[in-house]
Amino acid sequence: MQPHIQTYPLLTLASGDVLKLQMYRFQGQQPGLTVYCQANLHGAEFAGNGVVQKLIEFFQACEPHHLVGEVRLVPVCNPLGVSQRSHHFASGRYNPYDGRDWNRIFWDYSEGAAADIAAFAQVHRDLDLATLTQHFRTHLLAAFQRELERLDNGPGAPVHERYRCRLQALALDADILLDLHSSSDRGLVYVYYFQNREDRAAAFGLDFALLSDRHDGNACDEAFIKPWLALERELAALGRPVRFGVDAWTVELANGMALQAPAIQRGLSGVLNYLRHRGVLRDQPPVQWGTMTYARTSRLVKYHAPSGGFIQNRVALGTSVQAGDRLYDLLCFNKSGHLPEVHSIRADRDGLVYDLSTSEGVNEGEYVLALTDPVEPPAPTYREG
């Protein structure tokens, strides 16, 4: 199969140059789910581009009858962020215009539309799932169209609103959103998931799956799925506990500023197996990976340096620690005429070390490492069909 390649204007610069997005679209022989996958929303998180390249190669070699539906791939989806540098270091997490996190800016229909979604559920509660999905998508896209019209009318809209709308315009009519990230520093390979999607998260087969149970605010995955989750809750309250085919995933692919082959391979295998699990890809049956580890965003803990200094003897990424275990030593110099001191920093709880700061020199209050606390996922609250 060959992709249909299309470029989309994003922003015009003062120089007259135009920043663009480019999408690679593979269309299967039979209709089915639409999958949208983007990489490098945060400027320093390059690894997803490696997965996109592998996906392009994979689908080029794929038989058209093995793809059911459509796959859209958008590498380097944030041209402003990916180009940002400080010395040799890519920063690119924050919009330089206003300090906003590039992944906390997205348009979320469910914000301020609770009454609207409740009314929709009331009117459409008895429709079959496919028709309900179709009607709600039409409803959602009509609201988004009004948002798009706002960009070029009246007083105009700021950069982050223009950017998000032009990116979301490529994604919002899809069934599945995959947003490929990595740590800003050094991290494991894992996936964020939403309520009632444990079984689908397990199909990725990564180090762990992290339930988004704390509102981070307008992240790309949240903005995509929250209207659907809100509708699922309203329908459940009306005695119809269903689960839509709509999914949103943020996949974390190890270290920032790196394209590590093992992380890219695991990301690729995870995405392909998930697509097999969802029936989008029918080249072979999905693998059952075995036991999955689940965690929750509400139980993530970040450790920050209690004083300025230098990190030594830090635990390795992926270590399971217990309360009281040493996490790292902090070498502290002083300007008070005393000898340097070394302080051991210990865990105040049990957990899995899933992320480490790149820098081993830290000011007081700076990020050092993060733990997550593996817990059982909440029980499903839907019935299939």
Ligand SMILES: [Zn+2]
């Ligand atoms: Zn990110």
